Amino acid sequence: MKKDFFLARYALIIKRLERSPATFEEIEQFLLDSREFQDANVYQYSIRTLQRDLKDINSLFNLVIQNKKKGDNRYFIASRPIMEVDEYNQRLLESYQIINAINAYPDFADFVFLEPRKPRGIDSFYDLLFAIRNKKVVEFEHFSFLNQKITKRKVHPLALKESKDRWYLIAVDTKDKKTKSFGLDRIKYLDVYKASYRERYKIDVKEHFKNSFGVMNLEEQKPxxxxxxxxxxxxxxxxxxxxxxxxxxxxxxxxxxxxxxxxxxxxxxxxxxxxxxxxxxxxxxxxxxxxxxxxxxxxxxxxxx
The missing domain is CATH 3.30.70 (Alpha-Beta Plaits)
Structure with a gap:
């Protein structure tokens, strides 16, 4: 079986078990009947491969699949992550399925037409994610569309948020201690400090944007x-x-x-x-x-x- 085919298998297994519990034979038949398997010219699937796939699905998506009910040899989704993580995993799986489908056809450009607009600022995504997880102070230059000015910012990063195909850094500005959003496409000369900040912010980012559309949040007003x-x-x-x-x-x-x-x-x-x-x-x-x-x-x- 092709090594680069594992993502398609994971997505298909989850898709089948979300419909209902299934035996190995039912899972195998579902996979072999799929267009993904047929296009890849894959004609067999072993129980050993299934067992490996289930371990990988658990590790990658924190989704537990087992068949330990008494008198029942059907596999089922025993537990799944909290809603927010599960939604993220679903989007990740959808992306995997699209990538796998495109990779299966070398001439995909003749049939699949991607949006010409490309998100910018993604090159700093990993560095910012590292800074958030490790509470590192971050400094950068940011261009404001509102006043058409470039300002130097020193912030304590809290989270990354997507809105309308753009990514934003949610951070506390050290100058005035206010929580602000900064478009990644307008961030330049990013510097992640070696030192970590010690402040323990009580900001729940999810709650902060609970009643917001996009990245604008008016804390002083009620929704x-x-x-x-x-x-x-x-x-x-x-x-x-x-x-x-x-x-x-x-x-x-x-x-x-x-x-x-x-x-x-x-x-x-x-x-x-x-x-x-x-x-x-x-x-x-x-x-x-x-x-x-x-x-x-x-x-x-x-x-x-």
Whole structure:
């Protein structure tokens, strides 16, 4: 069996067992019937290989698969990591499946068309992750889109956060002790200090951004209930890819669907709503409705000068 085929096997095994418990024979048949195995010209799969794969799945994804129920020789997912880690693992598996599929076809460029925009700043990702895990002081130059200036920053890094295909460093600025976000694509001359910082911050980054859209978080304000009315067609997209983790479906008719969210109505969120055009209407809160009206009126002026 090809050495570079293990990621596809892991993904397929998990996919089969997420459907229901299965015997080795059922797992084997599922793998051999898959397009991945057929394209790779793989025609056999042993129980010894399965046992090795299960150990690797446990090590890589912290997902325990076993078959130790009395009188039952079916394999099943016995335990899985906490929700946040499990979501990360799922995205990782999806990436593996895409990479494996592309690698299987040397002429993939004729059939698979990737987004030409590429994320920048990823070259510092590993260094920043190291600094976060080891509480190392970090210094860098950062360019601000708002004031078009480059400033030198010395920070205590806390986490890395993704938003709209961009990565951000969440850190405490040593100058004013405030928690801020810095776009990795605008960070240059990164320097990770050998010394570690001793401060023990009580900041729960997950909780910090719980009611935020993107990387903007207004700690001094309380999140608000936001009610959106979507056309039936657009609602299907919003259902399948929620705008925020707090999104809930409130009501549904043949023509309209109403969703409710709880978050800060920031400029980033307003831009997201505006991107849906006439398909999405804000019903609450009034402050967001007013902001959208002003924004649309200003936009119309650009076309009637």
């Amino acid at each position: 608000q209930k936001i009610v959106l009315e979507c056309s039936k067609q657009q609602a299907e997209y919003v259902k399948s890819f929620p705008l925020h983790s707090t999104q809930e479906l409130v009501s549904e008719t043949p023509e309209k669907v109403v969703f409710e969210l709880c978050l800060h109505p920031t400029y980033d969120f307003m831009q997201e709503i505006l991107s849906y055009g006439k398909e999405v209407k804000v019903l609450e809160p009034q402050c967001l409705i007013d902001d959208i009206k002003i924004h649309l009126q200003e936009s119309i002026k650009n076309y009637f000068l």
